[in-house]
Amino acid sequence: MSLYPVALRLAGRRVVVIGGGRVASRRVSGLLDADADVVLVSPTVTTMVQALSDAGRIKWLPRPYAEGDLAGAWYAVAATEDAAVNIAVAEDAERSGVFCAQADDGLASSAWTPAVGxxxxxxxxxxxxxxxxxxxxxxxxxxxxxxxxxxxxPRRRKEPGVVLVGGGPGDPGLITVRGWQALRDADVVVADHLAPQALLDELGPEVELVDASKLPYRRSMAQEGINELLVSHAQAGRYVVRLKGGDPMVFGRGYEELLACAAAGVRCDVVPGVSSAFAVPALAGVPVTHRGVSQEVVVVSGHVRPDDPTSKVDWEAVGRLRGTLVLLMAMTHLAAIAETLVGFGRGADTAVAVICDGTTSEQRTVRTTLAVVAAVVREEGLRSPAIVVVGDVVALGAGPVEAIPDR
Ligand SMILES: C[S@@+](CC[C@H](N)C(=O)[O-])C[C@H]1O[C@@H](n2cnc3c(N)ncnc32)[C@H](O)[C@@H]1O
Structure with a gap:
C-alpha cells in the first residue's frame, strides 16, 4: 500500500497534541511554523512547551487526555509516554474522522510525520x-x-529591486543562508572591499560585478554614486545585491542606501550579517561578555578623533565603562583614543586585544594594555581592518578559536 502525500495548510485550524514530552515539543514547533491553532493536553510539559503556553502561542490543558478533546480538530498527535493513552487517542481520532499521528506506533497511525526540510x-x-x-x-x-x-x-521570476546583504566579517562560511541565496539569484552584485571576496569568485559569468570600493570619487561622492548605481540597476529591472562586510546596519551605511532606494520608489530588502564587532573577537578567543567578568559591551566607531568637534561619541561615558569596549575603525586614532579613555578613568593596565583581518587566513591577534597599545600597534605594524577590544574579557585568554569549516 503506498502513501498519499499531501501538504496540510493548517493556519488557524485546530490541532490537538496529546503529551508534553520531547516528541510532543518537536511536533508543536512544526505546527506553530504552520500557524496551526495548537491545543496541548498533558499533566506535565517540557520547559519549551511551558514557555510557549506562557507566551500565549499554544493553549495548554494541564490534565490527562479525556474523550472529546479532539472535538473540532483537523489533525491530532498522540505523543504521550503511555501506549494505552496513545491508542485511546488514535481510536477517538478514527471515530471522529480526524487524521492522527501516533508517535509510538506507525502501523496504527492514520498519518505519518515526514522528515521536513x-x-x-x-x-x-x-x-x-x-x-x-x-x-x-x-x-x-x-x-x-x-x-x-x-x-x-529555478525561481519564479525575481522581482527587481535591491537587497542589502551582510556578507559577514571575511570568512565566506560566515554569510547567512539567506544572504547566500540572494547572491545566487543576483543579476548585479555591488560589493565593498570588506565583503568576503571568496564569495565573489563563485558568481556566474552572467552576473555583473561592481567593485564599489573602486568607484572614482571622494568618499561622500562615492556613497552618492553607489546609491545611484543601486537605484538605476533596479529601475532597469535587475535584482541587485549590495554585498557588504559584516552587517549592513553596523557602521555600514546600509540605511543610507535603503533610504535612497525608498526615495526612488525601489524595493529594498535587508539580510542582516554577522558583524565583525562580535565575530572577530569570538574567533580570536575573546568573548565580548562573560559571566562574572563583563555584563556590558559597547561598540564604538573610532574613525573620528575624540577631540574632533564632529565626534558624536560620549568619550567621558565610554571612559567610565567597566565592561567591554569594542572599537571599529580605530587604528588611525588609537593613541588619542587610548589616552582619552585613560583620562576619563579607564585603568591604564586594562587588557586590550587588537585583532587584524579577523576570520581570514591572515588573522593576527596581539594582546597588550591600554597604556601601550598605540606603541605596540606601531611596532608590530598592525593595520586595518582591525577590531580593538578593551576590557577584562581579553585577559581570559583562551587563544584563537578554530573557525567552523566552510560549506
Ligand atoms: C566600515 S566598518 C564596517 C563594519 C561592518 N559593517 C561589520 O558589521 O562588521 C569597517 C571596520 O570593521 C572592522 N572590520 C571589518 N571586518 C573586519 C575583519 N575581518 N577583521 C577585523 N576588523 C574588521 C574594522 O574595524 C573596519 O575598520
Whole structure:
C-alpha cells in the first residue's frame, strides 16, 4: 500500500497534541511554523512547551487526555509516554474522522510525520517507510544540494529591486543562508572591499560585478554614486545585491542606501550579517561578555578623533565603562583614543586585544594594555581592518578559536 502525500495548510485550524514530552515539543514547533491553532493536553510539559503556553502561542490543558478533546480538530498527535493513552487517542481520532499521528506506533497511525526540510520557499518532505533515520538522511542530502546549487531550483521570476546583504566579517562560511541565496539569484552584485571576496569568485559569468570600493570619487561622492548605481540597476529591472562586510546596519551605511532606494520608489530588502564587532573577537578567543567578568559591551566607531568637534561619541561615558569596549575603525586614532579613555578613568593596565583581518587566513591577534597599545600597534605594524577590544574579557585568554569549516 503506498502513501498519499499531501501538504496540510493548517493556519488557524485546530490541532490537538496529546503529551508534553520531547516528541510532543518537536511536533508543536512544526505546527506553530504552520500557524496551526495548537491545543496541548498533558499533566506535565517540557520547559519549551511551558514557555510557549506562557507566551500565549499554544493553549495548554494541564490534565490527562479525556474523550472529546479532539472535538473540532483537523489533525491530532498522540505523543504521550503511555501506549494505552496513545491508542485511546488514535481510536477517538478514527471515530471522529480526524487524521492522527501516533508517535509510538506507525502501523496504527492514520498519518505519518515526514522528515521536513526547507529551502527558499520549497518544502522537502521525505517519508522513509517507517525508517526515520533514512528519511532524515535523504532530506538532508536534498536540502544540502538545493543550498549548494547542485540540485537546481529555478525561481519564479525575481522581482527587481535591491537587497542589502551582510556578507559577514571575511570568512565566506560566515554569510547567512539567506544572504547566500540572494547572491545566487543576483543579476548585479555591488560589493565593498570588506565583503568576503571568496564569495565573489563563485558568481556566474552572467552576473555583473561592481567593485564599489573602486568607484572614482571622494568618499561622500562615492556613497552618492553607489546609491545611484543601486537605484538605476533596479529601475532597469535587475535584482541587485549590495554585498557588504559584516552587517549592513553596523557602521555600514546600509540605511543610507535603503533610504535612497525608498526615495526612488525601489524595493529594498535587508539580510542582516554577522558583524565583525562580535565575530572577530569570538574567533580570536575573546568573548565580548562573560559571566562574572563583563555584563556590558559597547561598540564604538573610532574613525573620528575624540577631540574632533564632529565626534558624536560620549568619550567621558565610554571612559567610565567597566565592561567591554569594542572599537571599529580605530587604528588611525588609537593613541588619542587610548589616552582619552585613560583620562576619563579607564585603568591604564586594562587588557586590550587588537585583532587584524579577523576570520581570514591572515588573522593576527596581539594582546597588550591600554597604556601601550598605540606603541605596540606601531611596532608590530598592525593595520586595518582591525577590531580593538578593551576590557577584562581579553585577559581570559583562551587563544584563537578554530573557525567552523566552510560549506
Ligand atoms: C566600515 S566598518 C564596517 C563594519 C561592518 N559593517 C561589520 O558589521 O562588521 C569597517 C571596520 O570593521 C572592522 N572590520 C571589518 N571586518 C573586519 C575583519 N575581518 N577583521 C577585523 N576588523 C574588521 C574594522 O574595524 C573596519 O575598520
Amino acid at each position: 526547507r529551502y527558499d520557499g520549497i518544502t522537502v518532505a521525505v517519508s522513509g517507510d517507517r525508517d526515520p533515520g533514512r528519511a532524515a538522511s535523504v532530506r538532508d542530502d536534498v536540502v544540502h544540494r538545493l543550498q549548494e546549487g547542485s540540485l537546481p531550483a
